[in-house]
Amino acid sequence: MKLVFATxxxxxxxxxxxxxxxxxxxxxxxxxxxxxDIPETSSTIEGNAKQKAHYIKQHYGYDCFADDTxxxxxxxxxxxxxxxxxxxxxxxxxxxxxxxxxxxxxxKENHNAQFKTVIALEINGKLKTFTGIxxxxxxxxxxxxxxxxxxxxxxxxxYSKTFAELPLNxxxxxxxxxxxxxxxxxxxxP
Numbered sequence: 001m002k003l004v005f006a007t008x009x010x011x012x013x014x015x016x017x018x019x020x021x022x023x024x025x026x027x028x029x030x031x032x033x034x035x036x037d038i039p040e041t042s043s044t045i046e047g048n049a050k051q052k053a054h055y056i057k058q059h060y061g062y063d064c065f066a067d068d069t070x071x072x073x074x075x076x077x078x079x080x081x082x083x084x085x086x087x088x089x090x091x092x093x094x095x096x097x098x099x100x101x102x103x104x105x106x107x108k109e110n111h112n113a114q115f116k117t118v119i120a121l122e123i124n125g126k127l128k129t130f131t132g133i134x135x136x137x138x139x140x141x142x143x144x145x146x147x148x149x150x151x152x153x154x155x156x157x158x159y160s161k162t163f164a165e166l167p168l169n170x171x172x173x174x175x176x177x178x179x180x181x182x183x184x185x186x187x188x189x190p
Contacts, residue, residue, distance in 0.1 A: 001025065001188070003123075004032055006052045006066035011148040012177070019172055019181045024188065032060050045070045045082050046129060049120035053127070063123040065184060069176065071150050073138060074112040076104060084150070098142060098153050111138040115154065115176040119184050128187060132179030147171065 004027045005016055013028055020026050029035075038055045040048040045068045052066030070081040080087040080101065088096035105111060112135070119130045135157050142152035144164025151163035156174055163171050172178035 002027060002062065004029070004056050004060070004062040004064040006034075006038060006056045006064050009148075012067065015168065015172060015177055016181055018168065019178060019185065021185065021189065024185075027062065029056075032056075032062060034060060038066075040068070043082060045116055046118040046120070046131075048082065049118045049129065050127060053120040053122040057122045063121075065119050065121040065123075067117050067119045067177065067180065069115060069117040069149075071101075071154070072114050072116055073101065073105070075108045075110040076101075079104075094149050098150060101138065101150070102140070102153065105138055111140075112136075113138050113154065115150075117176040117180040119180045121184060121187070130180045130183035130187065132176040132181070132183065134174060134176040134179070 001023065002025045005013060006029060007013055008029055017026055034056065038052045040051060042048045042051055048068035049066050052068070053064045056062055056064040056066070070084045072078045072081050080097070084097070085092050088100040114133050114135045117132045121128045121130070137155050139153045139155050139162060143162045144152050146166065146168065147164040154163050156163065159166070163175065
């Protein structure tokens with residue numbers, strides 16, 4: 001089975017490739033010659049994932065899955081949410097995003113947060129979604145050099161290390177994307 005993972009994020013691609021069984025041939029956007037920016041204009045995480053998967057199926061003809069992920073912080077009424085990648089501006093700068101988030105949480109006691117990933121799979125003319133959530137807290141300072149995005153300031157519940165301090169295989173076991181990908185795999189291999 002061939003499936004396109006509609007992402008240009010090489011970190012996401014690496015995480016997902018570690019999880020997908022070998023009988024599924026995972027194709028990247030580069031593999032299918034897709035170089036344009038895929039629209040992400042929905043106001044929801046789920047909507048963006050569906051939009052990206054549908055775009056690839058419609059324009060390239062491949063069965064496809066796409067994800068969208070957001071960090072939802074309780075004290076900020078769920079922000080940055082769907083705007084997580086561009087929280088500090090269109091440049092998608094992870095350090096600027098973390099700095100803005102830490103600044104907005106300054107003085108607030110509640111640092112509860114969750115990462116939410118929605119994967120949309122468009123296959124055989126049908127659309128199916130899978131959601132993975134990882135609950136935790138936002139730290140006061142950045143810790144760790146692994147991972148990407150908000151990983152240096154996200155401390156998953158039950159752990160004393162941020163996502164950026166955990167090995168990738170450990171993050172995949174407990175993380176939002178890993179949970180959503182596992183649901184996808186279970187669906188593809190009942």
